[in-house]
Amino acid sequence: MQFTAAQIALLINGQVEGDATVAVSSFGKIEEAKAGQLSFLANPKYEDFLYQTQASIVIINQNQVLKQPVHSTLIRVEDAYAAFAALLSKYQQLVSEQLTGIEQPSYIAPTAQLGENIYIAAFVYIGKHAKIGNKVKLFPGVVIGDNVTIDDNTILHAGVKVYNNCQIGKNVTIHAGTVIGGDGFGFAPLNDGSYKKVPQMGNVIIEDNVEIGSNATIDRATIGSTIIHCGAKLDNLIQIAHNVEIGQHTVIAAQAGVSGSTKVGNHVMVGGQAGIVGHLTIADGSKINAQSGVSKSIKQPNSIVTGTPAFEYTAALRSQAASRKLPILEKRVMELEKLVQQLLAERVTS
Amino acid sequence: MQFTAAQIALLINGQVEGDATVAVSSFGKIEEAKAGQLSFLANPKYEDFLYQTQASIVIINQNQVLKQPVHSTLIRVEDAYAAFAALLSKYQQLVSEQLTGIEQPSYIAPTAQLGENIYIAAFVYIGKHAKIGNKVKLFPGVVIGDNVTIDDNTILHAGVKVYNNCQIGKNVTIHAGTVIGGDGFGFAPLNDGSYKKVPQMGNVIIEDNVEIGSNATIDRATIGSTIIHCGAKLDNLIQIAHNVEIGQHTVIAAQAGVSGSTKVGNHVMVGGQAGIVGHLTIADGSKINAQSGVSKSIKQPNSIVTGTPAFEYTAALRSQAASRKLPILEKRVMELEKLVQQLLAERVTS
Amino acid sequence: MQFTAAQIALLINGQVEGDATVAVSSFGKIEEAKAGQLSFLANPKYEDFLYQTQASIVIINQNQVLKQPVHSTLIRVEDAYAAFAALLSKYQQLVSEQLTGIEQPSYIAPTAQLGENIYIAAFVYIGKHAKIGNKVKLFPGVVIGDNVTIDDNTILHAGVKVYNNCQIGKNVTIHAGTVIGGDGFGFAPLNDGSYKKVPQMGNVIIEDNVEIGSNATIDRATIGSTIIHCGAKLDNLIQIAHNVEIGQHTVIAAQAGVSGSTKVGNHVMVGGQAGIVGHLTIADGSKINAQSGVSKSIKQPNSIVTGTPAFEYTAALRSQAASRKLPILEKRVMELEKLVQQLLAERVTS
Structure with missing residues (x-):
């Protein structure tokens, strides 16, 4: 897709300075952008790059004073960064909306129900009685188990696997390789020192507007549900054990892990590689620093903890x-x- | 699948109180269960839920006294929890046994040998000279390399990849996305500061009754075998390096890692996010706490260690x-x- | 493939002692090798095994004195270990070169460009305008996004996923399940406590001779590129965040993570499960010990740090x-x- 300076100016309500017919097809940082790319200047520290950049078009602030001639076509707007970010979002939406249809070969159980305007890539597997909402996108190699429901506008990237009976909400994005609903780690010790598996009969519920990174694992509950509440954001390689609940708009950085039955509150922030022991409660608004090991419940909202075992930050x-x-x-x-x-x-x- | 209270009572040797024709098709916790679900009451703390639950059927202890009227059909047994757990196991076995046949498209090398009553899902790949035992289940997207052997009753969930020449025993379960037999991390430094790869020619042997979680990685040996011994249980996102041995009935929690050539004994417990340095020996029955970093061999059986570097627990x-x-x-x-x-x-x- | 002692002696410029027609088809350690296997003796500690081994052929040093009769055919060379390692490399190359062709079903977009002598396994997906170099090998379930370029001799093992627009160099090996180019973890907090996604428009560039382990995740840049420079070696389950750069011939052990925009220098060694905070610079030649948490830039080349927060090693x-x-x-x-x-x-x- 190509857009001219004139078209872009219209989209972001800006004024063109220079050749309005110049076109771009991708984006770049001002210090790295090449011909055919769109860039922006918001931070005054980067002003020097404005005179050197090879970007075909640069979005700048209304009040930007030019100290030297500029080779690029300029588009002046109120807030260059906000305009650029808005363009990126619109562009992604546009690209995403173009992706529809069912590629072959794919495997769709006859009892599965498919919504409208969906994209099902080649090598996607959809099990019995699964329900796929409108505008859902399933990238190559996605595996949807029996009785799974996936609500509208949700995107599962390549190789995401969702086990039987799990439920995924609206506007959810899950990145490649993530596994939803694998068995929880439940084994009862026997007298001879071996272990007997405790059947994991529950499921995973992922509510609306959740985003999960790549190669993460979210285990199904023993009975009942492991729940990722509305708006939570989970990074790559995260482990969520059985019967855990992650609160609304909670953010968890890469490689962190939450052990079984722990309830993490709303608006919590968990740093990378942190671990939380099982059967705890983490109060709303808490911050758990990177690599911390939380071994006791956090009862005071907005606590900040660090270290292994984690304790109050300044102490x-x-x-x-x-x-x-x-x-x-x-x-x-x-x-x-x-x-x-x-x-x-x-x-x-x- | 639906079962009536009468059918369930027969299976678990219980007595029905209430409508014996009521049927259930799934399971729920007593505090969350809905109509059409089966639940149980074992812990006296939860007794109040017995009078409020919407579960269609509840299994209770023989001697449970009722303080209020109950809406659900009850089934009385000697030990409600044990009966419920037994039912779950029977149910899973039943569901599992129904899954047989070869879905299309799948790719099976002409020289591969397939056992009886197997399930091969769509998009499964089976390489040359691979041997698949009886009642094996391979879920969608499983990749079996050349010369791999998989023994009877083993289940590989969606997207498990097994590299060439690896051997997997009987009654093994491996969860989605796990990689068995990737190259060990072996590179020899050269004089110019670059690295030369050391070919990784060995394999991985997984013995009977092992269970491995989702998105774990178990590397092949440089020469010889990386071995996961009988009955070991490994959680999600675990790293097992080349030439490691994990002892019988050893349990390793999520995101832990074991470095190259280390021998972990039998009945060891390794906590989540713990790490063990290479070329060590960990004595039988040792406990390594979560997030510990073990840098020396543990020679005393049944040791408990914690911290980084890990040392004796109470100290x-x-x-x-x-x-x-x-x-x-x-x-x-x-x-x-x-x-x-x-x-x-x-x-x-x- | 079978090779006789005579053939092997020719390849490694050695002298046969014993039956030169004996053939082997695989490799084993001298203490474990079976009939039909090739082994070697380099370390004098293992000499006793030379008289007991069942290996059909053993490579030994020129000057090795025999104290007892040996059942195996021997091949004498200047340096037994080097000769054995060279054989392994030649063998792997031979096996690898035999693997060519396009298996069915695979999905190749009509606008994709394919090089010569490539291997495309069944269930491989290649997106629009992707360019695949000569002698590239794509194992089952590999997913190549739109506009991706993969240069000559590169190997992507089963289930590797490469998102749109990423670039992979020559002689790169990526192991099974690894995800290249998933969205960086970028969310802007809104006034109501929820988060708005920051579009991740950049890509990942992986330069020549890089090797990456299994189930690792390397995120695309917000704008610009996340770059893994020439010759770097990354182990399993590693997390590389958006806009990170990893220097030439840098080695990162399993389960380590690097946060956003951090620049790791050349010839750095990062231990297993270590974490590096975002927006730092790590000087060339630094060593970061296992499980360390690096929270400040390392400015002194060849520094050694340990602990969380990491500081100078001996201190x-x-x-x-x-x-x-x-x-x-x-x-x-x-x-x-x-x-x-x-x-x-x-x-x-x-």
């Missing part, structure tokens, strides 16, 4: 700082011991 | 507790220094 | 050692306090 920082000075503290204690011994010896001899 | 707890009080300890030392200086000064002046 | 070791002795230090301080109080009391009363 943890003080303890970390003290820990760095430990070898020095040890020397100070040794010195004190010498002096006190000396004082004691003098006392005895005096 | 680690004591050190952690002391670490929390470090800023206070520092103040105490400062106070001592003042007092000792005062004493020294007095001595000099006296 | 960290000293602090760790001191930390272990903390409970003892506390007792020493308590003892000092008693003595000083005693001295103070004596002073007052004297």
